[in-house]
Amino acid sequence: MQAEHQDMIDFLRRYPPFDALPVDALALAAANIEVSYFKAGSHILSFGQQVDAWYVIRSGAVEVYRRNGDLYNRLSAGGYFGQFGLLRESSVRFPVTALEDTLAWLIPAPVFHQLFTQYEAFADVVEVEDRTRLRHTVARSEDANELLTSRIDTLIGRKPVTIETSGTVREAAITMSTEGVSSLLVMNAGVPEGAMGNAARMAGMLTDRDLRTRVIAKGLSVDTPVSEIMTPELIYGEHHQMVFEAMLTMMRHNVHHLPVLRQGQPIGVISQSDILRYESQNSLFVVSRIFHANSVAELCALSGEVRTCFRRIVREDANSKMIGSAMAVIGRSFTQRLLELAEQQLGPPPVPYCFLALGSMARQEQLIVTDQDNALVLDNSFDPRRHDGWFLALATFVSDGLAACGYRYCNGGIMATTARWRQPLAVWERYFADWIGKPTPQTLLDSAIFFDLDGVWGNTEWAEHLSQSIAQQTRHNARFLACMARNALLRTPPLGFFKGFVMEPSGQHSRSINMKRRGTAPLADLIRVHALAIGSRARNSFERLQEIIEADILPHGRGQDLRDALEFISMVRIRHQALDLDAERQPDNNIEPENLSDFERKNLKDAFQILSNAQKFLKYRYQAGRIR
Numbered sequence: 001m002q003a004e005h006q007d008m009i010d011f012l013r014r015y016p017p018f019d020a021l022p023v024d025a026l027a028l029a030a031a032n033i034e035v036s037y038f039k040a041g042s043h044i045l046s047f048g049q050q051v052d053a054w055y056v057i058r059s060g061a062v063e064v065y066r067r068n069g070d071l072y073n074r075l076s077a078g079g080y081f082g083q084f085g086l087l088r089e090s091s092v093r094f095p096v097t098a099l100e101d102t103l104a105w106l107i108p109a110p111v112f113h114q115l116f117t118q119y120e121a122f123a124d125v126v127e128v129e130d131r132t133r134l135r136h137t138v139a140r141s142e143d144a145n146e147l148l149t150s151r152i153d154t155l156i157g158r159k160p161v162t163i164e165t166s167g168t169v170r171e172a173a174i175t176m177s178t179e180g181v182s183s184l185l186v187m188n189a190g191v192p193e194g195a196m197g198n199a200a201r202m203a204g205m206l207t208d209r210d211l212r213t214r215v216i217a218k219g220l221s222v223d224t225p226v227s228e229i230m231t232p233e234l235i236y237g238e239h240h241q242m243v244f245e246a247m248l249t250m251m252r253h254n255v256h257h258l259p260v261l262r263q264g265q266p267i268g269v270i271s272q273s274d275i276l277r278y279e280s281q282n283s284l285f286v287v288s289r290i291f292h293a294n295s296v297a298e299l300c301a302l303s304g305e306v307r308t309c310f311r312r313i314v315r316e317d318a319n320s321k322m323i324g325s326a327m328a329v330i331g332r333s334f335t336q337r338l339l340e341l342a343e344q345q346l347g348p349p350p351v352p353y354c355f356l357a358l359g360s361m362a363r364q365e366q367l368i369v370t371d372q373d374n375a376l377v378l379d380n381s382f383d384p385r386r387h388d389g390w391f392l393a394l395a396t397f398v399s400d401g402l403a404a405c406g407y408r409y410c411n412g413g414i415m416a417t418t419a420r421w422r423q424p425l426a427v428w429e430r431y432f433a434d435w436i437g438k439p440t441p442q443t444l445l446d447s448a449i450f451f452d453l454d455g456v457w458g459n460t461e462w463a464e465h466l467s468q469s470i471a472q473q474t475r476h477n478a479r480f481l482a483c484m485a486r487n488a489l490l491r492t493p494p495l496g497f498f499k500g501f502v503m504e505p506s507g508q509h510s511r512s513i514n515m516k517r518r519g520t521a522p523l524a525d526l527i528r529v530h531a532l533a534i535g536s537r538a539r540n541s542f543e544r545l546q547e548i549i550e551a552d553i554l555p556h557g558r559g560q561d562l563r564d565a566l567e568f569i570s571m572v573r574i575r576h577q578a579l580d581l582d583a584e585r586q587p588d589n590n591i592e593p594e595n596l597s598d599f600e601r602k603n604l605k606d607a608f609q610i611l612s613n614a615q616k617f618l619k620y621r622y623q624a625g626r627i628r
Helices: 002-012 023-031 083-087 109-118 120-127 130-143 169-179 208-216 243-253 272-276 283-292 296-300 303-315 320-346 384-404 425-437 441-451 461-474 478-488 516-533 541-551 558-582 598-621
Strands: 034-038 043-045 053-059 062-065 071-075 096-098 102-108 162-164 183-187 202-207 257-262 265-271 353-358 374-378 422-424 453-458
Touching: 002 023, 023 109, 053 109, 083 109, 102 109, 109 120, 109 598, 162 169, 169 183, 169 208, 183 265, 202 208, 202 257, 243 257, 243 272, 243 320, 265 272, 283 303, 283 320, 296 320, 296 384, 303 320, 303 558, 320 353, 320 384, 320 453, 320 558, 353 461, 374 384, 374 425, 374 461, 384 422, 422 425, 425 441, 425 461, 425 478, 441 478, 441 516, 453 461, 461 478, 461 516, 478 516, 478 598, 516 541, 516 558, 516 598, 541 558, 558 598
Parallel strands: 162 183, 374 422
Antiparallel strands: 034 102, 043 096, 053 102, 062 071, 062 096, 183 202, 257 265, 353 374, 353 453
């Protein structure tokens, strides 16, 4: 038996990462090896299967696949697999099949983890070094999700079925029945076919729901022109967009059919059922149910479904941008429906208004643990004595409704219920002019959240106007950017002098790390400063980063490093919130390092170091005379 162990040791030491181990570690591995044989064509590991050992190939060959079936790698003698599942204390992410008759040595999980923890060189080879390791981790997450890698034109099975505006309801119904479709694109009569790429050519859309609700339910004649019952304002997608983007468009606008254009010409129509082939979290259904709720009580009853939706998205390996966007759309939908219900109760508004979402909802980075941040922009004809009672009632109805649905009140009072944040457009213009033109660290600390804004209801063009004005005023504004940068450095990553984790010193969450306050928030803060410096109008941190990278204001490679760090820190935060929900605990942002896997700890240190370096560069760049 001892001779057999020596043969195993001699074999292992010929290959990395075993060549980095001392003899006693190799002996430990050899003493615990179990031998398995797999016939050619047999499945060794299946996606989702629990893995309890690390596989080393003694002879033969295997193929490793991505979850979508694409070949990821081929391995032969000395190759190894199964480590990613072990490191994440989870299930198999990369299915494995025997290409040839294969003899494999199985090293039990406890032995693998002991080697991984004790020997740094071994660990580095297993998961790839430093930033490359983190980048590999993020790339694997993105590659695993078809929502990000599939374009919406792959969902199109046929050319769009059309009818002209001069057509009748009867003709539309016959066409839909004959063609077996649930929607028709309505085209302007008299416009030549060659002009199909023109916006004027597409007049609107007609769906089977329109026939039910606008014709049959109202008793209209079947000879009614379709132009009278169609939906004239088209929401559409571009052929090159991803399935995920189409899903968010449909959720955001609460539509069931989405025309797809290529160079302005419709090439097909996709429906919710097409999206649901790729989207298993049912977030579309949650949004639909929100808009069908007829009271605050009915909306509150959906909070459990929101949590279930969040858990499903996380289990399906969606990335942080997808999760944050989906949850923000859900939060936005709650807000929009509450505003509709408020107007039904209060009557029409006395003057036009725009309801603003701020912070994480505006950035489309909202999670299950969140508070509400909002404001009201009112028409310049607003008279506080005559009108403010109505708008205070509106803000109170919405704020109380959001709180009842799980969106906590803002501790800092950044809500439309606060009179200061319920003002005419001219006052908001003055606010931003003062914050930008006469900045102080304190005023910008109080107002930073307003630089992430999105109009969700009413005259949303006012929100776009403010965003455009902000971009014009902040670009290259040295004093303003220096103040913003100084504030962005107030929250630091939780790394000590020797790169160990620094925990919260006291309170309910002592001995833990607040992943929002010490991770995602300072990343969002510094990305916002760079975005304002280049006049970006993007709101999402990942989209801002892309524009920052294109503007070439960061040292080479730093933008991608920041993207990887933001993704990984966000996903650790997200997964632990999902685990809290699974365990029926109240989710929060605090994580105890001992509850992290070795894999998470090593990659978190990499990510926090990237954040620390990025803050040092921010401090250097945004000084007088350094902004270009």
